[in-house]
Amino acid sequence: MSFLIIMLKGFAFIIFNMLGAFFIVYSVKLVLFKRHPFSFFGKQIPITQGYIVRKRNWVLDKLRFLLNDYLRQAENEDYSDGYLKQWENTIFNAIVEKIYEIEELNFLPRAWREKIINLIANAILKLVKQLLRKLVPYLISKYQLHSYIDLIDRKLDIDVIISYFNQYVYKYVLLFFLAVSFLIGLANMILFWILV
Numbered sequence: 630m631s632f633l634i635i636m637l638k639g640f641a642f643i644i645f646n647m648l649g650a651f652f653i654v655y656s657v658k659l660v661l662f663k664r665h666p667f668s669f670f671g672k673q674i675p676i677t678q679g680y681i682v683r684k685r686n687w688v689l690d691k692l693r694f695l696l697n698d699y700l701r702q703a704e705n706e707d708y709s710d711g712y713l714k715q716w717e718n719t720i721f722n723a724i725v726e727k728i729y730e731i732e733e734l735n736f737l738p739r740a741w742r743e744k745i746i747n748l749i750a751n752a753i754l755k756l757v758k759q760l761l762r763k764l765v766p767y768l769i770s771k772y773q774l775h776s777y778i779d780l781i782d783r784k785l786d787i788d789v790i791i792s793y794f795n796q797y798v799y800k801y802v803l804l805f806f807l808a809v810s811f812l813i814g815l816a817n818m819i820l821f822w823i824l825v
Contacts, residue, residue: 639821643814650810654803662791682787689785692778700769703762713761720757724750 663679702711728749737745 639818642817646810646814647807650806654806689782703766721754724753
């Protein structure tokens with residue numbers, strides 16, 4: 630084997646290692662930030678849109694849904710499957726357990742003790758209902774929480790996220806992987822030259 634071919638084969642280790650490192654880091658970038666999903670013969674391949682792109686939209690949609698669902702449940706007290714009704718029942722049961730010590734007051738007739746327990750529990754339950762069903766929706770409308778979600782949607786633009794990623798993460802991770810792969814390729818090249 631000629632000396633030139635042996636030298637070129639040795640340098641091929643460095644080139645292949647660095648290309649492998651570049652493709653690994655670039656693939657991670659695609660997995661995170663690919664805007665449009667891949668298509669194969671006109672069929673969209675599932676989960677090929679970037680993870681950050683998908684989750685950004687999912688988080689914003691989830692925030693909008695939770696806010697609208699809370700307002701819907703606050704308006705309708707008869708909505709028995711909602712979490713507001715469950716919270717109210719949990720609070721009512723906790724209050725009854727706490728104030729059930731009134732039962733131990735033997736100098737009061739039993740009917741009075743039960744009426745006092747029900748009166749206190751219902752008063753606190755009405756207070757909790759006023760807080761959860763009136764005050765919180767009032768604060769949501771007063772401070773326009775919907776507009777804050779829209780503001781997050783505008784400010785948390787995917788282009789801004791990608792530019793920060795490229796500027797502060799991608800560049801340095803790529804340089805690190807290229808440096809490590811260069812050193813590994815250099816060690817492989819030297820080992821190859823020694824063995825040949």
